[in-house]
Amino acid sequence: MASTQSTRVRRAVQRYAKERERLEEVTDAYVALVTRLLDDAGINYLTVTGRTKSVESFAAKAARRLQGGRLAHPKPLTDITDQVGVRVVTYVLADVDAVAQLLSSQLEVREDRDMGRETAQEGRFGYSSRHLLVALGEDRDEAGIPADRPASVQIRTVLQHAWAEFEHDVRYKGSVPAEHAPDFDRRFTLAAGLLELADQQFSAIRDRHREELTSPAEGADDDPRISATDLAAFLAGQFADAGWSRTDHYAWISGLLLELGIGSLSELREVLREVDIAQIDRHMGYRYPPGAVRRLDDALLSVYRERYVGLHGNAHRVPLLRARLARFTG
Numbered sequence: 001m002a003s004t005q006s007t008r009v010r011r012a013v014q015r016y017a018k019e020r021e022r023l024e025e026v027t028d029a030y031v032a033l034v035t036r037l038l039d040d041a042g043i044n045y046l047t048v049t050g051r052t053k054s055v056e057s058f059a060a061k062a063a064r065r066l067q068g069g070r071l072a073h074p075k076p077l078t079d080i081t082d083q084v085g086v087r088v089v090t091y092v093l094a095d096v097d098a099v100a101q102l103l104s105s106q107l108e109v110r111e112d113r114d115m116g117r118e119t120a121q122e123g124r125f126g127y128s129s130r131h132l133l134v135a136l137g138e139d140r141d142e143a144g145i146p147a148d149r150p151a152s153v154q155i156r157t158v159l160q161h162a163w164a165e166f167e168h169d170v171r172y173k174g175s176v177p178a179e180h181a182p183d184f185d186r187r188f189t190l191a192a193g194l195l196e197l198a199d200q201q202f203s204a205i206r207d208r209h210r211e212e213l214t215s216p217a218e219g220a221d222d223d224p225r226i227s228a229t230d231l232a233a234f235l236a237g238q239f240a241d242a243g244w245s246r247t248d249h250y251a252w253i254s255g256l257l258l259e260l261g262i263g264s265l266s267e268l269r270e271v272l273r274e275v276d277i278a279q280i281d282r283h284m285g286y287r288y289p290p291g292a293v294r295r296l297d298d299a300l301l302s303v304y305r306e307r308y309v310g311l312h313g314n315a316h317r318v319p320l321l322r323a324r325l326a327r328f329t330g
Contacts, residue, residue: 005071012076013059016083020055027052027084029144030151034086037106040320042245042291043098046089046158053083081111081133082152089161092203098243098289099155100130105287108137110150127164128196129156159195159202163188206244224263225254234265235292238272245293252313253293259311260304275299283327302328 031050038045053061062076073079088099103109111133119127135150136142156164167188226234228250235242235250262268280298284290290298301308301324308314309321 008074009059009062009071009076012062013055015077016058016062017055020052023083024052025144026146026149027086027151029142030084030086033142033145034088034103034153037102038088038099039246039249040294040317041098041102041288042242042249042294042297043102043288044091044095044244044246044291045099046091047087049087049089051085051087053080053085058083081150084149084151085154086151087154087156087161090155090157092206093157093199094203094206095243096130096155096157100132101288103132103134103153107134107140109134127167128160128192129154129164131155157199157202159199163192163195225251225258226263226265226268228254230265232292234268235296239277239292239295241289242292242295243289245291249291249293253296256300256308256311256313259313260300260308271303272299275302284324285327298324301325 027050031048035048038048058076058080061080062071062073064072066072090096090099100112104112109132111131113131115127115129115131132153132155133150134153136145136147138147141147170184228247231250231254232244232247257263257268262271277295277299280302283302284298301321305325305328309318309325314321
């Protein structure tokens, strides 16, 4: 029996080694897809990265056995679901939830584990990360991603990421003497508690900042566009329930405003005065909390329609905008 299991593992590892180069292409495609979804939704994030499981790591996981000697993954090529991995790092906890909601609305979620919540329910501090196992689903077709190939997506804040990376480096790449292990455990637990508190404070700072933002006076400079800072402050008041978007997205949509002939906040305010935000929400049917730039994007689309689709700065996403415009006219 043991010999049969070992042969099964060896064959699975050999096949994985042959397929790994193709899986790297799948990983790149998933990273591009997740990045595009986040950017389209206007959700703020720090990084989106990917990794394809190494042959060594796959072999170690495939050979893992349960108590009694049975393989933990009897069919390694399908049972090991983190062969393709994507990691999204956000700034604050609220954006972790926003990313999870977005992916759940756009992809098939086969598994969803909140590791931080599980740790908290055990009365401990420690590893915190949201783990989703996603696949394309029947209604989505993406170049480079087979319909039956899932990806493991980790979503965590930058502080959670720092703790997890350092803890992994010390525990798995170093050697902790047994007599020092309790002290290491205590220190890691203390650090996890402090970082959880810091995450909460970062969230409170951002929320307080949003509440106190006011539109600053428009200053004269060489750039005819509304500044990203001024636009962010304006949109925080215009769409009070929307989350922050990435800094470069404010600058990008400011360029679109200039193409429309809108070069000041007062002009933008006049354009949005007659916009029915509730109606836009009904047409879009958001199943995730869209960022401020996405809310403005849809508002401008509802006002300018085909003219907005045809802007030079929108040339890279014409099919996407036409699909959204159909929701207004359908």
